[in-house]
């Protein structure tokens with residue numbers, strides 16, 4: 001499978017099955033295209049002779065033949081076998097999302113957890129539940145050493161003493177059980193102070209700080225319960241936090257909506273404010289919400305990504321470099337194929353735990369009755385539902401199997417698929433279109449960097 | 454080569470031989486809770502590098 005595209009001054013050819021990426025001249029670009037749509041080398045050459053010099057075309061043909069013999073172009077799809085294995089994959093749990101607080105001190109418009117309540121009541125997780133969750137994870141993690149605990153909400157800092165207790169408890173098991181815990185936490189920043197900052201900087205492997213970008217954008221979507229904006233409240237705290245942490249292992253993370261489609265400005269605003277690890281991503285919301293991304297927004301949004309890619313390279317040149325999460329790509333040491341095909345692992349490797357100890361496939365499914373999988377006392381009891389998640393992988397989804405972005409995207413989000421189509425194996429088309437554009441931009445940036453070196 | 458510059462000569466299927474140890478991070482948790490991008494992750498398994 002080939003995907004080829006032009007961006008700015010560059011022709012890029014991706015050979016999907018081998019994972020190789022080639023930057024090519026116009027002649028090669030056209031020749032590869034004709035071969036890809038089914039022409040033989042001879043037919044393609046004859047056709048292109050009208051446009052290009054014959055001798056040069058022969059050179060290109062030789063280069064293509066060489067790459068094909070090395071398995072770097074028009075490589076075969078050898079991955080069905082891996083997929084067969086997936087169906088039998090063991091039920092090892094390696095990550096839990098602990099909903100330590102189903103409560104929040106902000107009232108964000110687009111919150112999928114509806115202000116932290118998740119279709120239920122406001123609630124804080126007691127330590128007893130968190131402890132059982134850790135025990136459950138350790139007991140079901142098999143030989144996996146690296147385990148992840150994500151403190152999530154609502155707003156997890158509303159239950160921070162419990163978070164600390166949980167961290168200490170998990171650490172106390174590490175040596176005896178031969179496990180290594182990685183903790184992460186997502187916060188809106190309202191309750192950040194010196195104490196919890198110090199604790200997080202010592203123990204949290206990653207911290208996600210929620211901020212949407214420019215003040216007017218942020219304040220509109222992320223008001224406090226009394227209707228005022230929260231930007232001025234949280235920005236100084238985030239800056240202090242990041243400084244104390246040393247610019248590593250965190251993300252300022254925002255959401256863009258139909259209301260701020262020029263989101264590249266929000267990303268650059270965050271960079272201008274001194275943040276170096278930035279992630280801003282599209283809201284996922286039902287069509288009837290006025291802030292939802294619509295199909296007709298796609299052209300504009302793709303253009304924004306490209307604009308952002310160029311701006312990011314400019315920033316780098318003027319020594320104000322920042323990371324944009326969706327443009328980071330590792331071409332040489334990226335994840336193995338098994339990882340790329342397996343998807344997010346929700347419902348299998350990754351589970352969400354509610355304040356009362358109920359288990360769901362992931363945070364996005366929490367509170368939807370039919371997805372209740374069990375609880376921390378009894379473990380997984382709804383194995384039928386879990387089996388539906390076990391089957392989730394790139395090759396199980398028709399649209400993904402044919403998609404050139406499959407090894408970069410790993411098949412999208414099951415929660416989106418369910419929310420939009422009532423089917424875990426469907427795809428959310430708007431998300432796909434944006435994902436593909438992001439991958440193109442990420443590869444373009446990488447190619448530029450590599451060719452300069 | 455004059456016309457084609459290959460950026461990475463890794464062959465993805467090579468990773469099938471050692472792949473799937475599962476020690477890497479779950480994808481949704483790496484940065485944002487609604488994205489599922491694995492292209493940017495790196496592998497935890499020293500042997501594969």
Ligand code: SF4
Pocket residue numbers: 397399400401403404405406407409410411412413427428431432433435436
């Ligand atoms: S972009 Fe969409 S179709 Fe392509 S792999 Fe991702 S979820 Fe599947």
Ligand code: SF4
Pocket residue numbers: 344345346350361362363364412413414415416481486487488489
């Ligand atoms: S289903 Fe979606 S939201 Fe849930 S873990 Fe997977 S990618 Fe993340």
